[in-house]
Amino acid sequence: MLGKLKRLARSITPDQATPEDHWASRVLTPEEFSVYIQMDPRDREHGTRVARTLQADHPEADVELIAAAILHDCGKSIRPYSVVERVMVGLVPYRFSKYIQTEGVKVRFSHPELGAEMLTTAGARRNVAELVRLHHHPEANPRAALLYQYDHLE
Numbered sequence: 400m401l402g403k404l405k406r407l408a409r410s411i412t413p414d415q416a417t418p419e420d421h422w423a424s425r426v427l428t429p430e431e432f433s434v435y436i437q438m439d440p441r442d443r444e445h446g447t448r449v450a451r452t453l454q455a456d457h458p459e460a461d462v463e464l465i466a467a468a469i470l471h472d473c474g475k476s477i478r479p480y481s482v483v484e485r486v487m488v489g490l491v492p493y494r495f496s497k498y499i500q501t502e503g504v505k506v507r508f509s510h511p512e513l514g515a516e517m518l519t520t521a522g523a524r525r526n527v528a529e530l531v532r533l534h535h536h537p538e539a540n541p542r543a544a545l546l547y548q549y550d551h552l553e
């Protein structure tokens with residue numbers, strides 16, 4: 400919970416975010432980067448941090464998994480949150496978000512599918528879009544399960 404509150408405090412304003420955009424541009428294809436750069440700086444920072452940590456612990460991880468880790472929350476950029484929504488979705492666990500019916504929370508609930516669609520439309524690698532689609536429901540996909548695990552270290 401403390402970690403969650405710290406992340407929330409950091410998430411209130413976008414100007415404090417320091418995403419690793421240059422590194423991301425080297426890992427992603429130009430099509431994927433066009434989706435990445437539309438993300439909120441706080442989500443870009445979160446994505447690049449998750450990807451860096453995963454890569455540090457698993458140097459054998461393939462580049463598609465690292466790309467998916469960078470992009471995993473890109474579906475949230477379809478509609479930017481208001482400050483109130485950002486605070487609320489930061490505090491409501493994902494598994495409860497289906498019971499809350501504000502527009503921002505609805506986007507949060509469907510952001511894995513929205514993100515995968517955005518990536519497919521942009522021409523991203525098929526496996527990258529698929530890993531993004533599965534990142535909250537990794538089920539039998541071991542690479543998606545690894546991404547899920549590192550996302551939840553935050």
Ligand SMILES: [Fe+2]
Nearest residue numbers: 471472534535
């Ligand atoms: Fe997510």
Ligand SMILES: [Fe+2]
Nearest residue numbers: 445471472550
């Ligand atoms: Fe995430």
